[in-house]
Amino acid sequence: MLTWTLWCGSLFLLCLYFLWSRRRFYLLTRKLPGPLGYPILGMAHMLMNKEADILNGFGRLQDEYGPIIFSWLGPIPFLLVSDPQVVQDIFTSPHCVNKGIIYKAVDDGVGTGLFSMHDPRWSLHRKLLNPAFAHKVLLSFLPIFNRETALLLDELKTLQDDGEKNLVPVLQSFTLGIATQTTMGSDVKSQENLMSKSLLDQYQCILENMTDMCFSPWLNSRFVRQLLGRESHYSQAKTEVRQFTKKLIEKHLSENQKETIDKNIFLNLAADCLRRGVFSWKNVADESNSIVFGAFETTSNAIYYALMLLAMFPNCQERAFEEIKILFPNTGDFEVTYADTQQMVYLDMILNESMRVIPPVPVVSRQTSQDLKLSNGVVIPRGVQIAIDIYHIHRSKEIWGSEAETFNPDHFLPHNIQDKHPYAFIPFTKGIRNCIGWRYALISTKVTLAKLLRNYRFRTSFPFEDLCFVEDIAIKLKTVPLLELQKRI
Template sequence: MCFSPWLLSKTIRQLLGREEQYAKIKSQISDFIRKIIESKLTKGSEAPPLPEDKNIFLNLATDLMNRGIFTTQDVQNESSTIVFGAFETTANTVAYTLILLAMFPEYQEKAFEEIRTLFPNTGDFEVTYGDTQNMTYMDLILNESMRVLTPVPIVARQTMQDVRLSNGIVLPKGVQIGIDIFHLHRDKNIWGENAETFDPEHFLPHHMQDKHPYSFIPFTKGIRNCIGWRYALLSSKITLAKLLRNYKFSTSFKFEDLDFVEDITLKLRKVPLLEVQKR
C-alpha cells in the first residue's frame, strides 16, 4: 500500500473536526510526561531518586541535556516517544490476550497449569527473569495473540531509492509505503488454513522452522524496529502470569464477531465484556 503523508496532517484532522480534541489530549499527555521528568530531576521531590545507571533512559537524556547536546524540549520529546510507543501497545497486548484466552478456555487452562506449577500460591508473588524464561507455553500464547490481533497493524516507510521486490515489482524512490502487518499475520499461504483463528500451536518449533523470518513482525525488524520489544514481552508476561494465576476469564463474545477499526494501533469496534472469577 502506498499513501501520502498529508493524510496524517493537521489539515485532515481539521477537516474531520478532530483537531481540537487532538490538541487537548496531546497537551494533557505532554503535561503528564513533563511532571514525571520534573519529579525525577528535582532534588527533594517525593519520587525516589534514579540510580546512577547510564542505561536508564532519563539519565541518558538528562546527561545529554547537561552537556548541551539536548534541550529540555528534546528530553520531553524523546520521553514522549517512549511513552507513546510503550503504553497503549503493551496495555492492548495484555487486554487482547485476556480476551482471546476468555474466548478459548482450553488454552487458558493450559496457560494456567504452567503458571500454577511455577507459582503455587495465589495473591501477589515475585516473578524473576528466570521464571519468565520458564513460561514457555505463555510464549506461544503471547506470540499467537500478537499474530491474530497484532497491536500495530501497519507501519510506514519512505523509499530513499528505487526498491525492487522479490516478485519483480519496483517501488519508485520517494514514495511512502505502508507495511500491512495485520494481513501478513493472517495470510493463509504463510500460516495455513486456520490462519484466521487463534491457535497457539502455530508457534510450535516444527511449525515455525520453515517460515520466513519476516512472517511474524509485531515489532517489525531491521534498524527501526521497536526498541522496547524485550521489555514489552517481559512486562506482558509478568502481568498475564499474575492475572491468570489469580483469576479465570470468560466471555460469551465469539472470536468470529471481532471487528476492527483502522487506526495506528489495533482497535476493536466493540470490546468484548469479560467475566472475572477468583481462582
C-alpha cells in the same frame, strides 16, 4: 488572445513536466499489478476516514492483485506489501529507514521522537537511547513489574465474580504507572489526573485525532480542525499530556543533579544528552512523550487481547494455567523472575499467537529515500510510499495454513514455526528500525499474565467470530468484549 495562448501553453508544459517527472513510477505499472483508481484521487478514497474498513479493503485488494500492489494516493505513488520476502527487503534497506508521510500526524500529537523521526537524526537518537532497553536494564525493572502487578491484583478483587466488566481502563492505568516509573523514574499513581482517569482520556483523545489525521490528511491543518470544531479538545488534551510529561522531567532533573544510580534509565540518558548539548529540551520532551505513550498503550492492549482470546478459547487458558501452577503452586501474589518467564513456554506461544491474530500495529509505513532493488529484481524508485500490511501477513493462509484466521497457539510449536519465513511474524517489525521496546513489552506482559492467570479464570460471552477490527495507529476493536473474573484456588 495572446494571454490565453500563453496560459494554455504553460499549462501544457506543466502537464508534460508532471508526466516526465513521474515516468519512472509509471514503469512500475508494467511490473506490479494494482488498481488504477479514480482520476486525480487514485485509490485515496480508501483512506478518507477510519470508517472506510481499510483493513478489509486491503485484504480485498490483495485477494485480487496479490501480495505486492502498486497504485496511487492522489499524486503520490503507493506500494502495498504483504509478501514476507519483500518486507524483509524493505525493513533491512538503508534506503527505507524513514517512516511514511502519514506519520506527520504523530509528530503533531506526541512530538517528533523515535517513532516518527527521519534519518539521520533518527539513527543518532536510536544509538543514544538504545542502552535504556538493554537486557540488564530490563532485568532491573522486574521488581517494578512485580510490585505493580500485585497492586493490580488487589484492585481486581472488587471485580471478581461480579459479571462481565471492561478491564481496558484498569489495564491502561496500570501500564501507564509502570511506564512512567521505568522510563521517567516517577510513580504517578497518586496524581489527581491519573486517579480521575482524565489523563487517560486525554491520551485517547490524542490517539483518535492522530488516527483521523493519518487517514484524512486535511485534518493536519489546524485551521481545518478549527473550522470543524475539533481543535479545542485536541489542543487541550495535548497541553495536559505535555504538562504531565514536563513535570516528570523537571522533577527528575531537580532530584538527580549528581551522578544517578543507573545512568541507563531512559530519562537519565536523555537528560545527559541535554546537558551535553546533543538534545534540545524539545528533543527530551518529545522522546519522553513518545516513549511513555508507546510503552503503556501497546502493552495494555497486548495484555487485554491475550486475556480476551483465552476467555474465548478456555482449553488454551486451562493449559496455560496448569503450566503456571507448576511454577507457582499458591494463589495470591508471588515474585516472577526472568528465569520463570523463560520457563513459561506455552504462555510464550499464547502471547505470540495473540500478537499474530491481533498485531499491536496492523499496518506500518515506510518511504524510499533512494531507489530500492527488491530481491525479485523490481526497482522501487525514490519517493514511493510503502504500506506493510502486517495484519494480512499474520493471517495469510498460504503462510499459516487453513487456521490462519483463528486463534491456535500450536502455530508456534517448534516444528510449525521453524520453516516459516523470518518476516512472516513481525509484531514489533524487524530490521533496521524495529521497535526499541519489544523486549520490555514481552517481559512486562508475561509477568502480568502469569499473575493474572494464576489467580483468575477469565470468561466472556462474546464469540471470537464477532470480533471486528478497526484500523488505527494501534489496532482497535469496534466492540470491546467484556470479561468476567472468577477466583482460582
